[in-house]
Amino acid sequence: MAIPGNLLSATTSEIDPNTSGWVQKLNATLSKGTGGRVGDGCLVVRSVAAGETQARTVSSYAVTPGTVYYAFSDAAGASSTAERIGIRWMSNVATEISITWSVSTAAASASWHRVSVAGQAPVGATQAQVVLSATEPGAAVNHFWENVYFGLPIRTTGNLLDFNTESTEVDASGWAAVVNATISRQVPVVNWASTQYLAGGHTLAMTAIAAGNASVLATARPTVTPGVEYLAYCYLQPPTLASTAWIELRFYDINDNQVAVQRSTLAPPGTGMYRQRASLVAPANAATCSVAAGLDSASAGQVLRLETVVVTVAPKFAAGSILTYSAASFEQAGASGWTTTSGVATLARTTPWGLSFFEGAYSLAVSSATATASTIRSGRFSGVVAGENFRAQILAHPAAGSWSSVTIRIRWFDASNNDLGASTGNAFTLPGSSWYLLPSDAVAPANATQAAVELVATAAATSSVLHIDQAALWQVLPQTAVEAVDSGGYIQLTLRELTLDYELTVWRLQADGSRALVRGPSGLIDRQVITSDIMVIEDHEAPLNTQVRYYIEQYAPGSLTVASTRSSERVTLTLDDFNLCWLKDPGNPQRNMRVMVRQAPDWSRPIEQASFVVRGRRNKVTLSGRRQGLEGDLVLLTQSDEERAALHLLLDSGNTLLWQAVPGMGVADMYVAVGQVPEARVSPLAQEQWREWTLPLTEQDLPVTVGVNGAAGRTWQDVVTEFATCQDVLDTYATCEALLLDRRG
Structure with a gap:
């Protein structure tokens, strides 16, 4: 699958079907190998002699000075060699200005792993190439490359942190040591999935100076909205299995005083990369936020690595759910506000990381020492409307022993926290050990303003364990x-x-x-x-x-x-005025416009024919192809300069358009191609804004593969995060549509 935003061709990126996108640069011969990650092909860079080998892209790619660009590749090599990747900046006369190199990998590996680099195009750079480098111990040593990307930075959509703070691909300037720590960048050997484009090669490495607690903090302070729940997460790579590694989401007031913090401690199953999450609702006096990470009781020299650091608005497991992410996901230590209101069940987060989950890496473990019933309840959450239907829902997984039934219901509370009772609920039997979806609907009683999700779980054996994940409680709207x-x-x-x-x-x-x-x-x-x-x-x-x-x-x-x-x-869908019609671009609905019809087409249907005169016969012999679709001229009127500009925008792309007129006008909805378009004045008056357009239409088939363009999840927050000033936005995007579609000039 093509990497979104890649300036490299599919052949250059995936090395399929050949190596034509690459050329040797130093001490190397190139060939196509097998066993690649994206398709079978991969680039084999073979050393001619001991020392550094380099290969580069054949093509150069246009860049803009001052803009940050990003390159990555998956690599595999001999057990005794490491590698690096670089961006080679070139002038307009193809002279090398400089190369921005990544940090070399911390160790060699014959397995596929990620290397990457990002840097700002220097003054005078108009084009760039990707350079792959490895230092080999001798001649005839192979290094393998594939899944190569070059283009603008790939960042997490919705992340309040900038690209460099998220990825550390440019440098470590987005981070500061808080206590007992030094900061550097390292490239450990990590076997990311080939489609995990957000993960790069560089990690932020925090090294403990001496024995004791050590921590680092992101220097960015993105703004937050009080009352909104935010989620911070990143990959943590602890130095040992026994390490106490953590991530914190911190909130600050307008004077940069810390006013709230939520820590989430990793329960590592090993020393790999593990995504850890922390979430918290921004308090009333919160103005900004940041992310911290660290080790407790570290030994001198121990290293904690961070990758893909994100702060974003916390998601919901069902649209409109009033439960917080922390209460619904169980990613933080403890029971996330859930309590046992009756019975013997104990509650805790599952451990270690990845042991049992449906989302994230943890779930809630409900443990019953005896074969009895226990009632487990979440915290109270506001947002209930009396008389409206609400649904509680969880995912449950019998992990040990057996459970005769699990009843899910909703407990209601008024504004003074008085208990208004619980709904009847639905009882479920869990016959196996899969994850089961357990929903229950109820109408909120009079005076109800708050609610909690409540479970009555009946163990059928001693030492039974039930895991709960993805809790949700929301007003049921039409499906x-x-x-x-x-x-x-x-x-x-x-x-x-x-x-x-x-x-x-x-x-x-x-x-x-x-x-x-x-x-x-x-x-x-x-x-x-x-x-x-x-x-x-x-x-x-x-x-x-x-x-x-x-x-x-x-x-x-x-x-x-x-x-x-x-x-x-x-x-x-109604259009009342039969003098109007719609012209639409199926892939770019933001360009659609309603225009006035002056004259409908007089249609013709061309046909390919060849006529032959047969000697001695009166009539010719005519051979015909199939009669083609409709062709004719549609005459439109625009009434203002704004309409005129909008019609130009609609026609500029040359895309297949949809013409829709009011039924009864003698024409059905039609996909059309528009030929050369005359634009005429309707009067000789210079300030006259009305224009007459003649659109030569040729009937087309329905465009099947065209998708609807859109912001792809980007919001104004992403724009604010990526650009320091409005002028930067104006310099980057030529039009509002280019901003919507993230098409940078």
Whole structure:
């Protein structure tokens, strides 16, 4: 799969089908090897003699001075050699200005591992090349490279921290020692998945100066909103199995005084890379935040490594859930606010990291020493509306012994924390040892403003253990909702309670029984993998003034059988004025516009024909191809300079467009290609803004693979994090659309 944003071609990145994207630079011969990670091919760099070998990209790639660029590759070599990767900066006359090198790997490895580097293009640089380097002990030693990337930095969408603080790929300037520590960058040998593009080679290495506690702190202070829960996480690599390694999310007031902190301690199963999470609601006086990490009771010289450090708004396991992430995920030490209100059950976070989880790395362990019932309850959470239906839901996994039943219910409280009683709940039997989804619905009673998730778990044997994960409590909204947005020319379809990792197909059905697939970000939504339990789809190709509904199918991964279906209500997208029509770009709905029709096309249908005169016969013999689609001129009017500019933008791309007129005007919805377009004034008056456009239309087929462009999860917070000033944004993006789509000039 192509790496998003990669300036390198697929052949250069994946070394398939050949090595044509690479050339030797120093002491090397190149060939294509097998056993690659992305496809079978890989680049073999073979040393001619002992010493450093180098290979570089054949092509140079345009860069802008002052902009940070990023390169990485997966590498594997002989057991006695390490490697590094570099960005070679070139002038406009192809002269080398400098090379920005990564730190060499800390050890050699014959297994695939990641190396990477990032740096700012220097003054005078107009192009760059990627350079791969290894120092070999002798002649005829092979080094292997594949999965190569060069382009703009790849960062976690939604991260409040900048790219260098997250990745340490440029330098370690985003971090400061707090106590008993020095900071450096190291490249340990880590076998990341080939598609784990957020993980690079460099890690932040904290070294304890002396025995005792040691810690470091990110110097960035991104702003936060009081009352919002934030999540900090990173990969930690502890020095020993017995290490006490931790990450902290810290909040500061406007004067940079620390006002709150949440620590999350790693329970390592080894000395690899383990993602650890800490979450906390920003207090009322919080203005900024940061991330700290460290070791308790460290020995002198011990090293803690950090990779992919992120602070972001904490997610919800169900859209609208009122439970905090900490209470729902159990990623921090302890029971995350859950208590045993009756019975003998004890509560604790599972240990070690990765022992049992459905999300993250931990779950809540409910341990019953006797074969009795225990009641376990979460903390209270506000957000309840009396008279509305709410759903409590958990995932449960019998880990030891047996459980005769688990009842899930909701306990209600008023604004004064008075107990209003619990719902009846649903009782479940857990026949095996899988993860089971346990939901229960109830209507909030009068005066209820708060609620808690409550479990009654009955052990059927002594020493029984039940693991709980992904708790949620939310107001139940319609699973499927539709709304016609007439002003925008689209129907909004909202799908809730989708099953993660299942595959989704969405059909648009008309009253005459015809149906068509609906378009999404990756093209027509046909067996697309579900990545969120809620999906909002804007159907910009819905017909005008025609009643439609939507039919949704979910499939288990890889299955050919429909697992579940649902349908929407009927809805009609309206265009009242028959003098208007819609012109739409299916892949760029932000360009769609409603325009005035001056004259509809007079259609022609061309056909390829050849006529032959047969001697002695009166009539010619004519051989014909198939008659082609409609062709004709659509004459439009724009009424202002703004409309004129918008129509130029719509036509600039040359994409296939969708033309929609009001039904009854003698033309159906039609996909069209637009030829050369004259733009004429409607009067000789110089300040006249009206324009007459003649659009030569040629009928086209439905574009199947075109996906709907969008922000891909980016928000204004990402823009604020990446750019220091508004001028930086203006210098980077030519238009608002370029900002939306992150297309940098």
